[in-house]
Amino acid sequence: MKNKDSDVTNRWEDEIFGENPLMKRAHINYDTYLNCWCPHCGKGFNEDHKAVFEIVNKNGDVGISKVSPYLNVLDRESTIHVDDDEVLADVRCIHCKASLIEQDQLCKEDKCKVMGFFVSVANSIKLKIIVCIRRSCRWYKMSEEDNERLILRDSHEW
Numbered sequence: 001m002k003n004k005d006s007d008v009t010n011r012w013e014d015e016i017f018g019e020n021p022l023m024k025r026a027h028i029n030y031d032t033y034l035n036c037w038c039p040h041c042g043k044g045f046n047e048d049h050k051a052v053f054e055i056v057n058k059n060g061d062v063g064i065s066k067v068s069p070y071l072n073v074l075d076r077e078s079t080i081h082v083d084d085d086e087v088l089a090d091v092r093c094i095h096c097k098a099s100l101i102e103q104d105q106l107c108k109e110d111k112c113k114v115m116g117f118f119v120s121v122a123n124s125i126k127l128k129i130i131v132c133i134r135r136s137c138r139w140y141k142m143s144e145e146d147n148e149r150l151i152l153r154d155s156h157e158w
């Protein structure tokens with residue numbers, strides 16, 4: 001379908017729909033707008049159609065990263081320099097500053113750190129998404145439990 005070497009800016013949705021029938025069954029489309037929020041304080045990350053995070057790069061610089069909330073999490077703009085293959089030192093909630101890094105989990109692709117936060121679609125279905133924090137790595141997963149809930153609630157609501 002797509003050449004892996006040339007699609008650094010390519011979108012996650014290709015992979016999500018290619019490999020995850022759960023997403024299909026749940027009718028989440030690549031253009032589905034996801035509301036993202038903090039698992040610690042419960043406040044939303046969405047601002048002006050972007051999900052906003054505080055990031056710390058390898059040099060210790062603190063900046064703001066804006067991510068498209070259309071399942072296209074790699075399409076991000078940052079106020080500080082981040083190399084494509086850089087592992088961020090930290091990703092935090094813009095409200096409570098709690099780290100979103102999942103301490104007990106590592107990316108299955110490259111063993112680097114992952115971050116977790118909650119997303120919802122049309123304010124009904126809520127699920128947790130775990131995302132590798134290295135930009136060039138596109139590994140992600142949805143929590144199993146929530147996937148289960150997604151299937152069960154496959155529905156009329158949206």
Ligand SMILES: [Zn+2]
Nearest residue numbers: 038041093096
């Ligand atoms: Zn928070």
Ligand SMILES: [Zn+2]
Nearest residue numbers: 107110132137
């Ligand atoms: Zn990774």
